[in-house]
Amino acid sequence: xxxxxxxxxxxxxxxxxxxxxxxxxxxxxxxxxxxxxxxxxxxxxxxxxxxxxxxxxxxxxxxxxxxxxxxxxxxxxxxxxxxxxxxxxxxxxxxxxxxxxxxxxxxxxxxxxxxxxxxxxxxxxxxxxxxxxxxxxxxxxxxxxxxxxxxxxxxxxxxxxxxxxxxxxxxxxxxxxxxxxxxxxxxxxxxxxxxxxxxxxxxxxxxxxxxxxxxxxxxxxxxxxxxxxxxxxxxxxxxxxxxxxxxxxxxxxxxxxxxxxxxxxxxxxxxxxxxxxxxxxxxxxxxxxxxxxxxxxxxxxxxxxxxxxxxxxxxxxxxxxxx
Amino acid sequence: xxxxxxxxxxxxxxxxxxxxxxxxxxxxxxxxxxxxxxxxxxxxxxxxxxxxxxxxxxxxxxxxxxxxxxxxxxxxxxxxxxxxxxxxxxxxxxxxxxxxxxxxxxxxxxxxxxxxxxxxxxxxxxxxxxxxxxxxxxxxxxxxxxxxxxxxxxxxxxxxxxxxxxxxxxxxxxxxxxxxxxxxxxxxxxxxxxxxxxxxxxxxxxxxxxxxxxxxxxxxxxxxxxxxxxxxxxxxxxxxxxxxxxxxxxxxxxxxxxxxxxxxxxxxxxxxxxxxxxxxxxxxxxxxxxxxxxxxxxxxxxxxxxxxxxxxxxxxxxxxxxxxxxxxxxxxxxxxxxxxxxxxxxxxxxxxxxxxxxxxxxxxxxxxxxxxxxxxxxxxxxxxxxxxxxxxxxxxxxxxxxxxxxxxxxxxxxxxxxxxxxxxxx
Numbered sequence: 227x228x229x230x231x232x233x234x235x236x237x238x239x240x241x242x243x244x245x246x247x248x249x250x251x252x253x254x255x256x257x258x259x260x261x262x263x264x265x266x267x268x269x270x271x272x273x274x275x276x277x278x279x280x281x282x283x284x285x286x287x288x289x290x291x292x293x294x295x296x297x298x299x300x301x302x303x304x305x306x307x308x309x310x311x312x313x314x315x316x317x318x319x320x321x322x323x324x325x326x327x328x329x330x331x332x333x334x335x336x337x338x339x340x341x342x343x344x345x346x347x348x349x350x351x352x353x354x355x356x357x358x359x360x361x362x363x364x365x366x367x368x369x370x371x372x373x374x375x376x377x378x379x380x381x382x383x384x385x386x387x388x389x390x391x392x393x394x395x396x397x398x399x400x401x402x403x404x405x406x407x408x409x410x411x412x413x414x415x416x417x418x419x420x421x422x423x424x425x426x427x428x429x430x431x432x433x434x435x436x437x438x439x440x441x442x443x444x445x446x447x448x449x450x451x452x453x454x455x456x457x458x459x460x461x462x463x464x465x466x467x468x469x470x471x472x473x474x475x476x477x478x479x480x481x482x483x484x485x486x487x488x489x490x491x492x493x494x495x496x497x498x499x500x501x502x503x504x505x506x507x508x509x510x511x512x513x514x515x516x517x518x519x520x521x522x523x524x525x526x527x528x529x530x531x532x533x534x535x536x537x538x539x540x541x542x543x544x545x546x547x548x549x
Numbered sequence: 550x551x552x553x554x555x556x557x558x559x560x561x562x563x564x565x566x567x568x569x570x571x572x573x574x575x576x577x578x579x580x581x582x583x584x585x586x587x588x589x590x591x592x593x594x595x596x597x598x599x600x601x602x603x604x605x606x607x608x609x610x611x612x613x614x615x616x617x618x619x620x621x622x623x624x625x626x627x628x629x630x631x632x633x634x635x636x637x638x639x640x641x642x643x644x645x646x647x648x649x650x651x652x653x654x655x656x657x658x659x660x661x662x663x664x665x666x667x668x669x670x671x672x673x674x675x676x677x678x679x680x681x682x683x684x685x686x687x688x689x690x691x692x693x694x695x696x697x698x699x700x701x702x703x704x705x706x707x708x709x710x711x712x713x714x715x716x717x718x719x720x721x722x723x724x725x726x727x728x729x730x731x732x733x734x735x736x737x738x739x740x741x742x743x744x745x746x747x748x749x750x751x752x753x754x755x756x757x758x759x760x761x762x763x764x765x766x767x768x769x770x771x772x773x774x775x776x777x778x779x780x781x782x783x784x785x786x787x788x789x790x791x792x793x794x795x796x797x798x799x800x801x802x803x804x805x806x807x808x809x810x811x812x813x814x815x816x817x818x819x820x821x822x823x824x825x826x827x828x829x830x831x832x833x834x835x836x837x838x839x840x841x842x843x844x845x846x847x848x849x850x851x852x853x854x855x856x857x858x859x860x861x862x863x864x865x866x867x868x869x870x871x872x873x874x875x876x877x878x879x880x881x882x883x884x885x886x887x888x889x890x891x892x893x894x895x896x897x898x899x900x901x902x903x904x905x906x907x908x909x910x911x912x913x914x915x916x917x918x919x920x921x922x923x924x925x926x927x928x929x930x931x932x933x934x935x936x937x938x939x940x941x942x943x944x945x946x947x948x949x950x951x952x953x954x955x956x957x958x959x960x961x962x963x964x965x966x967x968x969x970x971x972x973x974x975x
Contacts, residue, residue, distance in 0.1 A: 276636075296935075298935050298936055299935075366801070367798075367801070367802070367806065368796075368797055368798020368799075368800075368801050368802060369796060369797065369798060369802060369806060369810065369815075374798070386798075387798075388798035388799070388800040388801030388802070389801065390742065390801040391741060391742055391798065391799075391800025391801025391802070392800055392801075477743060477744065478625075479744060481742065481743070481744050482741065482742075482744070482800065482801075482947065482951075483944060483947060483948070483951075483953075498629055499625075499626070499628070499629040500628060500629060501937065501940065502625070502745055502939075503628075503647070503651065503745070503749075503932075503939060504628075504650050504651045504654075504932045504933065504937065504939075505628030505629055505632075505651060506628075506632075506650075506651070506654050507629060507632065
């Protein structure tokens with residue numbers, strides 16, 4: 227009754243003043259104060275040099291010029307950029323592929339203890355990144371780490387490597403640990419996605435004689451594409467803003483020899499902490515790094531979103547095969 | 550944090566109102582409550598809270614009108630946090646100041662006050678001691694507080710069991726390492742995982758013995774010697790010499806792991822600084838320190854580094870009280886009292902005979918006798934350019950130790966890197 231009244235009144239007044247507008251104010255205020263304003267202020271800061279006692283001097287594109295034209299800076303920037311893409315691809319290939327796999331297995335009829343596995347898979351995601359980082363650092367410790375002791379125990383010592391200390395392994399190791407921690411997130415999202423796929427599609431596929439693999443390939447996967455898009459965006463944004471995984475397991479320099487230096491650690495060094503031990507940060511250039519990252523993120527997210535929208539349109543009419 | 554903030558406001562209100570109410574009545578109460586000045590001291594020595602609280606309480610005994618609250622920051626975050634605090638106007642009244650470029654920059658930016666008028670600074674400290682906290686324009690921005698020393702920790706039980714004696718030269722040192730290794734014990738505990746320590750406590754401890762200490766450093770800085778000469782390459786070679794004697798997986802082991810390897814008796818020797826003395830207080834074996842040995846035929850050198858000065862905030866509300874504290878630290882009486890509370894391995898820098906209680910700290914300090922002394926190689930001149938001498942030394946050492954570069958290549962890269970910005974001068 228009450229519900230009906232509000233709706234009808236809302237409809238009647240729609241032409242004059244949008245009654246719902248005031249309800250947006252709290253969110254709008256919070257969002258603009260804590261998200262939009264800092265974002266634009268950070269873009270603005272990238273055109274300034276922060277000087278003595280809070281003074282700022284407008285220098286145009288100088289921060290960007292120094293970032294990309296000075297060899298040392300450009301080298302570090304592009305190395306961090308490339309490492310971040312590698313970090314992202316490992317997450318896509320391991321975290322998200324395992325996510326789909328786990329989701330499908332968890333939906334499998336007749337799987338005993340599904341909720342137990344679901345919990346186990348999700349638990350790492352509830353831990354603090356620093357805790358997970360230190361834990362794995364300890365496990366991988368070449369002197370007393372669990373992995374090393376295990377390999378020695380089964381006489382496979384030659385397989386024990388200082389994983390976190392070799393440039394050729396370190397980034398993969400850190401990426402895998404991060405993927406291990408977050409695999410629960412895509413699993414849950416894919417699980418929800420699969421639950422939304424109508425059962426009759428699988429039933430008719432079964433009647434038509436489709437194998438498990440075929441119904442996964444032609445039903446589950448296409449129907450999951452919108453979720454896949456969202457997961458990809460979240461992974462992309464998360465990875466380009468990642469910092470703590472490397473911070474916990476290596477250090478802010480992206481040890482060893484910058485091999486795990488990603489955008490997050492590079493930005494932190496340039497804009498916030500400065501280079502040890504002098505540690506004089508350059509907020510202006512830091513903002514320039516953040517702004518370029520923002521541009522990459524905005525572009526990447528828009529592209530993924532566009533791809534996903536097309537997929538959504540294609541997948542909407544139930545049962546139609548995607549192109 | 551918030552709670553404390555509220556408490557401060559509440560306290561302020563209480564004090565304020567006492568003053569108001571007392572105005573009509575008791576004069577004594579008013580005087581006591583209004584004049585008490587509370588100062589805050591910032592520091593990177595989060596491990597030393599107890600000692601510093603004791604020191605500052607001792608100060609309040611002789612200066613009852615002033616109380617100083619010690620508020621340290623996590624060491625790696627100190628420089629960044631302090632700068633943010635100072636920039637936002639919430640900086641501490643007194644604070645630890647890094648030596649050379651890091652501190653000088655805060656002075657140049659107007660955050661640190663000029664302390665040239667502090668009584669006792671000129672009289673009780675030598676020019677060399679004041680230099681690390683003197684800006685390019687000759688103005689002192691902090692008073693010298695504590696120095697740290699570098700050395701090689703060694704397990705005396707292992708040494709006596711294997712019949713080894715303290716090596717006098719680098720060549721002997723490598724011989725000792727080989728014998729320890731043959732006995733199945735890790736010779737040297739150091740590692741590469743954290744990166745900074747290989748530059749700060751290994752390379753910069755060893756290097757003075759290869760490049761000729763302070764005179765050698767000045768010769769490089771003035772352009773008389775090339776950064777990639779045989780001596781510098783020799784220092785990088787020494788880093789390479791260490792590799793066979795480091796623990797398995799040293800590439801990934803961290804500073805703390807190395808400390809633990811020595812503390813558990815798994816490693817016989819460990820390059821580190823005097824600030825670590827306290828961490829081996831309760832180990833179940835006898836240990837001591839020896840000076841990093843020089844190459845045969847060279848004079849022995851010790852890296853004795855000007856670590857912390859005390860600076861005052863240029864914008865403090867209580868400049869008089871803050872300056873008084875600095876003057877106390879610069880007085881022989883004050884320094885003697887302060888020394889009792891200084892954490893183990895932090896040596897007072899004042900020109901006065903001050904007794905140090907800890908026997909190991911004394912052993913380490915005694916290594917200075919008869920040896921040349923200098924601060925860490927990169928600190929005085931090589932920090933304020935890009936690439937910094939510190940980074941060139943750190944990455945050069947790591948690359949040499951991983952076999953990516955030869956010692957000569959590392960020295961060449963150091964010279965090339967510095968050539969981009971460093972202008973040789975006295």
